[in-house]
Amino acid sequence: MTGHDQARWIGRAEQAYEEALSSGDPRDLTHALSVLRQALAATPLEHPDGVWCRLSLATVETYLFKTTADLAVLNDAIVRLDELTRVLPRGDVDRRAALVNLASALADRYGFRTEPADLLRAVDAIKEALVTRPHDALLLTNLCILLHDHYRRTSDPADLDEAIDTGERAVDFAPPGAGYRHAALGNLGTARLSRYRLRADADDIEDLEAAIALLRQALEPLPPDTLDHVVLLAKLAEAWRDRFTARGDPADLDRAIHSYRLVTRRQLAHRSADALTGLGNCLGIRARTTGSAQDLDEAIATWRTAAAAPGQARMRFIAAALAATNLSEHGRSAEAVEDYATAVGLLPLLAWRGLDRPTREDLLAQSAGLGPEAAAAAIAAGEPERAVELLEQGRSVLWGQLLDTRTDLTALRDAHPDTAARLGLLAARLDTPSDDPDDRRRVADAWDVLLDHIRTLDGFGLFLLPTPFGQLSLAAARGPVVIVNVSRFRCDALVVGVDGVRVIPLPALTSEDVTRRASQCLAAAERLTREGHRAARQTIFACLEWLWDVCASEVLDALGHTSAPPLPEGGHPRIWWSATGMLTYLPLHAAGYHDPDDERPGDTVLDRVVSSYTPNLRALAHALRPDPATPGTEGLLVTAVPTAPPYAPATGPLPTAAAEADLIEAHFTGPCTTLIGAEATRSSVVRAMLTHPYVHFACHGGQDLSDPSGNALYLYDGPLRLTDLITLDLETARLAVLSACETALGGYVLPDEAVHLGAAFHVIGYRQVVATLWSVNDRTAPAVALAVCENPRNAAEAVHRTTRHLRDQHLDDPMAWVPFLHIGA
Template sequence: MDPVDEVDGAILAARSACRETDPASVVRLAALLYLRYEFLDPSRGASLRDVVFEAIVTGACDQVKPVDQLGVPLPSGYADPARAEALGEIVGLLEPLVSRLPGRPDCAALLAQGLLSRHRDTGAAAPLRRAVEVCERVLEDDAANPEALHCLSSALVALDPFDGDVERLAIAVRSSAQAAEYGPLPGPRKAVYLCGLSHAAQALFARTRQTDLLQCAVEAAADAVDLAEDIELVRAEAGYALGTAMLRTYEADPDLFPIESAVTCLREAASVEAKPEYVAALANGLVLMYFVNSDEDTLAEAASEAHRAIGLARPNHPNRHEFLQRRALTYYLGAITGGGDSLLTTALSFQRFAVGCLPPAHPRPAQYRGVLADIWLAEYDRTAAVDDLEGALESAAQARRQSGPDDPDHAEHLGRYARALAICHEETGESLHLERAILTTQDAVEITGLPDNVRGPLLLQLGTLLTRYGDQAGGQAFTAARNAARACADLAELVPFVRAQAGLLWAELAMDAEQWPEAGLACMRTLIAVRDMTGLEVSRDAQEGVLAQFSGLPMSAAACELHTGSADTALTVLELGRGVLLSQDMDLAGDIRALRQDAPELGERLAALHRERAESSAALHDMALTDAFLPYEAGGHGGRRRRSARTIQALIDEARLVPGHETFLLPPTIEELVAASALGPIAVINVSALRSDALVVQPTGITLVPLPALTPEAVEEVGARILGTVDRLDEPDGHDSMLDALAWLWDHLAEPVLAVAAPPHPGAPRPRLWWCPTGLLSFLPLHAAGHHRDDPGRSVQARAVSSYTPTIRALRRARAYARAVPQDADTTLLAVGVSDTPYAAERLPSAEKEAEAVARLHTGTTILTGPAATVEAVRAELPRHPRAHFACHGTLDPRSPSHNSLLLSDADDFLTAGDISRLDLSGAQLAYLSVCDTARPDPANADEALHIAGAFLLAGYPEVIGTLWRVPDAIGRRLARAFYGHLAAGCAPAHALDQATTELYRLAPDKPGLWANLVHFGA
């Protein structure tokens, strides 16, 4: 029988038996009615989300000017008639009985429960006050009644935002503690009382900031979790209490609990029972976790959960202000991280509604106005509207006034107000506003006892404001700004993003003052902070975003070191700050592979963790590709990735104790970097606005070659000329601009470098030379530099056999891969050719012919062409063949280079750079990518080798042939045939490519667009 029908039948029977003169029959009927009330669907009727969006559409916020009123109240009158009627009958039955028989605790407890439910449905304070009276009357006769004590505590905690009475909160804590200590209670019931104690202690902490209350809250909730047994709803309530207690503790002192522990508790609670307060608390935890890990997946889950919370909540929910702020904050964070300007407008409306819904004695009204100020400041940046500036200034001013010196957030409110003043200065040009902003920020910084996470952003703000003031006042302000930025960068416990921003400001100011040692130190501090933001725990998209933001810093850092005369340190800095993701993944895979030989158990454990991290990342990556974001599933994958990454970090020290593995995951020393030049010189070309140089690395040391003409602007212009040519190769003068650019590169880059790296030796074999370009040089064919119209001898091709490497560290790893391949290893090849793909409008008529031609030249070839060339088939075949050749379309994703793809025959799948990089191809030897742009980097992250060729290096291929631009099909097929012909004749891949391009060069030296597009990476 359906439980609801069963209760309805019992209610009919109880109505028939109910007599006013029989209190027990009245209580029984009321209890059954309350049980039936709990079966009513709380989601019936309008939700808080419905009401808010209706108010937005009807322009409720637009009708209230910020100078008149910051907060905007939501419309009322959305009570559910069925729920109101049910509670009305319950209260109507019990009120007369309680008045006549105040000594019946069962009746009073049930009435108190009904009144608390009425408060939760309506948001009104009157039912709470009556519940307090009822419970206090029971306790007059039975001071130890646990149910009355628990109800009293719950009512007092719920009443706090209306009254703000600290003494009554202290009574709530004592009442809950007394209830939990009452005699022999069933475990689940005691768990409920302990949850009440935890919530009461949290509420009192919000008023008094006494940290022992947080310990009480956490311990009570943890005990509740232990006592909840297998009662799911009690377990969810206990998880919610523990999660919120841990969040409050984390906000007070981030060192006491990892934020993820709180999120795990709250995620489990919300999965058992989707109460709006559970889901909103989970969203809050995810936002706090996002502030730590900068992971966009975490922010996306937070936004989804905040949205779900307001959909679950009734319009009059007592905590609706909290739910609205959670959603406003996720909209705001989404907007400032690139989610779209319209999100700011929505965030602003939500926060104004949150402020408008605040109860009269809320413990943190300033915090709500502070968030409103943040959103309004961002909205003003977008709109430059006077109303938005007035709203930001008034919100910040009210937050400052309401907080007071004893408020733990007072310094942050001062900082917000100073930011608003600084914008007023920008708007009006009045220096008084800027001076007040500086003084207000200084007042905030000087508050004693500030944690690093508060003091740091204020110091950064002070440095920024002083820099602006220095433009007017001169040197002393710049010195003070530099000192503030340095003080911020020196805060070891500060989140890395703020440290990095401060370090960057410090570095720029030191460079402007030509204080090169200090500037070099500032750059190094910034690079270390960037490294901390791109650790193993962080998603690939987030890593790429961080590196793009600080792109160019390693080159500036190296230039500062060269100004001090330290070429060794300059090279070390470039290796630290460039190719971060490639080195991170290549080193992890390579070092684990080596460790398994000497410590199999530890190596296998690390390998399993590495696989788990990769699989979780792949699942999130697939969600991103298909826009199939599922919050709980994404949260689970993200949690597994972070846990496996943290465990890997914890095992690093253990791995370094294994003999021969003392440098496990450590960067190479300068001696090891120099030793990498044993097979041929390495030319590291550093381009920056400060100075440009080549660092020619040879076994004898590092030679500095100044390149004064190689400015960033000149490189950009040369790049535009070369890349602008590649779409005009079939025009009569299509190659002229490229020829001019290549001649310029010879005069100002290649010739000075080769004078050191490969001086002329007539009759001697040409040496190998590895180019390691930085920044926009990574787009350019340095191997083709020369005067090809009139003097072929003045060309790189005439002097050296060129290869490329993203970093020397990556070159060392590629050579380690090559050494691991046995001399008698199999050399079979997988040839993939796809002429038609659903995602490319243009056919590649020769792609399949190219694959077949390669197969004729290379013995032991497996061919996948046409419909057979699916992603699944290619993934299955790649590990079985040490060599691979691809002739197909490729695509670049400017949002996330890890999503750059090879387009095969699938209509619903891609072979992405991320997929390739996660393959374990320990026996790989060579990949030839006859695909357009496979070696062209992402402009925003030119130093990260985030292209498909780099992905094959990462997957374990020691040598990769890639393309810088597309050439006609016939040329591509000709070059491939020539390459494999020379490979079959015994040439190494770099020499085979050199021979193939030289043959075409001799036929058409004045058409570099045809013969210069292929490049060799690796060993």
């Protein structure tokens, strides 16, 4: 290409670029994008206009994302700017421009995807640009808002203090009349607003008043309807709302509503849900304050519009959830079902696969209780099967994502073998997530694109979409699954059978009582691990009796299990429990009156049925899959760590672990591999798990209720964490016995996600898992383990029979028999 041709392309690109940035019209931006790409193709980096072409193209792509919410163009801009920061020399003015633009693009993607690495990279980019210009007010302005976003993610006051300090310096260094002074004022006002909220002192609103003053000052020089005006006006609307909450002046709430209305007329696509949600919030507040039905209806309509907007998934989810919960709170549950369905349907986007697991858990914590609420609304609307479907979608989201990657691809492989092979490779990469956020994003994007393609193929339109009830009901092939749904609106048992759902109302059960009892029981169980505390024992027995009265007896009576059956051992009917919310921390399998002095023989779950658990229906259906019965896969792996690992100082020795291992090895009828002490390393255990369908662990377990993904089995050289386990896919696995503490206990903030070791073993392939809800009793754990070893194909019956026997022997010690439970088929 001649120099004349290059000059012509550059000239066209410059004209298109200026017109696009001036108008902000998506059509002009799209045209500029096309022209700049052609100019870039004809202009190598070393050309005098090579850097300009790349910077300009990235700028247009970033603006286009703001108007279309098209992540592909934003991703392209980030890659382009990142490349420039690597090839241009330090101190180069163009490199500094690339760093600033890169930080802005990364911040936009963080706001849309909530990937923490994007925010950290943005902060680093601005700080690097500041090295050569430490008093640059524009750079300080950008850093202020990034640090503020970092505070919102971490809740660390130090981050907020740094943001405010940076913002104050930006305002000090920004001369009057500077084109960016409004941004400096607005960002500082935003940070001051957050500090007011952090202190939550209605009597001290100095920061709030300062925020309002700063935001109003920032707005003064800006023409209405410009992008910067819209962004600042939305933040001012938040401040007006907060001042109404603090002072109760209706004029402030009216100002907030008026401001939000103006913003919604001009809000850009990538933030379109934000202002609509904010407007709905203010209308909802005014409806509660004045009793206005009109305001409530407008709030619902506004939230619904926000939920359907192309904005970030988190805000769309919040909007749909607000519409649903407000309708339910006003007794309009039937109307709320579709809004709940919208919110539940957004959960896969909220907890997108491209995010790391801790971030997905943090985001899902915002949806706690939503699935049970959705089910309650559907029950109230007379749609029990829909209730089961919504509950299945709204809980165990992380396990559902894992099960998606382990779906049976036989039909797809037969019809489209190449596509199935590509999906299988992507599934393997998703199961072993990279520490590189860009790599995670690329794999997750590729997975989403390929799924969209598969659903266009004949016969695969519903591939990996939410499972309909007809398929979910297959989980009840061996007996009823009793989903105990606990919500603040109502509580019910949903008895799932192969032919449908039966609703058993539980009017005496309330979410408040469940939370209180769970908290009491966990504290009592903790006390009993340290000392024989009579009051703690009584707390647990009182809880078991309460569980019987408000839940278990209602369910068993309705199912016809009205008394202890006059059958020999092993002849009890069987049911599966699937609890929701804080009820997951309580032992439904042990509910009842166990003290003979109560003179209520047979009024216990143990005396009437054999109980199993499942985190959700899909997991149980997965466990019921045909056993491949691969030749040579009958072996048992026994792992025991009798001494306290040095990396776990809070643990003590387990003198019975070695004896338990010897006992199991002596009674197992097939081949057995035993790893004890120094032999029980992480690598040796994982390697052995691949070839042994039966596994038994006698070791300490680590449980962090605030960070359940860190739950682990303590092996000799390090913890085998839950996050390590989920990278495994053990198709021939059959039974895992976890003779360790609290292996069936999930986290406080994610009770419906069942993030515990028992569920992890279950989902990675083990059809049956024997786990513990609370701490293990060293005296009785070997008895349970031995019974299961002698009857490994029916571990549920073995656990049931043994715990009944242990109860009769240790009636005054609930820790001797209550914690043991069975998960799976």
